[in-house]
Amino acid sequence: GQNIDQPTEMTATEGAIVQINCTYQTSGFNGLFWYQQHAGEAPTFLSYNVLDGLEEKGRFSSFLSRSKGYSYLLLKELQMKDSASYLCAVMDSNYQLIWGAGTKLIIKP
Amino acid sequence: ETGVTQTPRHLVMGMTNKKSLKCEQHLGHNAMYWYKQSAKKPLELMFVYNFKEQTENNSVPSRFSPECPNSSHLFLHLHTLQPEDSALYLCASSQDRGSGANVLTFGAGSRLTVL
Numbered sequence: 540g541q542n543i544d545q546p547t548e549m550t551a552t553e554g555a556i557v558q559i560n561c562t563y564q565t566s567g568f569n570g571l572f573w574y575q576q577h578a579g580e581a582p583t584f585l586s587y588n589v590l591d592g593l594e595e596k597g598r599f600s601s602f603l604s605r606s607k608g609y610s611y612l613l614l615k616e617l618q619m620k621d622s623a624s625y626l627c628a629v630m631d632s633n634y635q636l637i638w639g640a641g642t643k644l645i646i647k648p
Numbered sequence: 649e650t651g652v653t654q655t656p657r658h659l660v661m662g663m664t665n666k667k668s669l670k671c672e673q674h675l676g677h678n679a680m681y682w683y684k685q686s687a688k689k690p691l692e693l694m695f696v697y698n699f700k701e702q703t704e705n706n707s708v709p710s711r712f713s714p715e716c717p718n719s720s721h722l723f724l725h726l727h728t729l730q731p732e733d734s735a736l737y738l739c740a741s742s743q744d745r746g747s748g749a750n751v752l753t754f755g756a757g758s759r760l761t762v763l
Binding site for chain 1 (some may be wrong): 687689690691693694738745746747748749750751752753754755756757
């Protein structure tokens with residue numbers, strides 16, 4: 540079967556760096572997405588990786604290793620507003636999105 | 649108004665009621681989706697419409713009935729629901745279906761409670 544694994548919850552300190560990991564086993568691969576979802580709000584798109592390597596967007600970076608079935612989202616200079624759930628999703632060979640259960644990130648002052 | 653708008657934001661209904669969820673997008677997208685989001689579970693895709701045609705129904709019980717009258721509007725009609733159907737129902741849209749970089753734009757969801 541197809542599976543996405545990510546930690547259920549993580550805690551980090553304001554101003555620090557946190558890395559949220561995502562491992563996947565899917566039928567084929569057409570890209571990996573990260574979304575951010577604040578409580579009670581819509582998930583919003585953060586990043587898309589289809590080739591190996593690191594994509595940087597301001598304080599957020601996303602890394603992909605297709606051979607290892609592995610990605611991470613790196614958040615630098617954490618701010619209180621980064622407290623949210625982070626959803627990892629992989630598009631399989633049929634262009635179906637397979638979702639992880641999300642990682643709830645708690646930022647402490 | 650831009651983005652994806654869902655109404656109502658909150659809905660409480662009995663098991664014998666009939667209600668509808670509404671979704672509207674003003675992004676010019678051709679594909680629209682209904683997802684179910686339950687606590688600590690992955691998003692569950694329910695239905696997909698592409699150019700107003702239903703292209704996917706992921707074994708959703710018939711008590712959920714989608715309707716897509718045009719490319720901007722999507723409804724989810726609810727009838728004789730069960731308490732386990734209580735969840736957040738998310739609508740999303742994307743430019744099209746079946747391409748790699750298919751970014752979804754989500755609405756804020758309709759929180760449904762079935763008593």
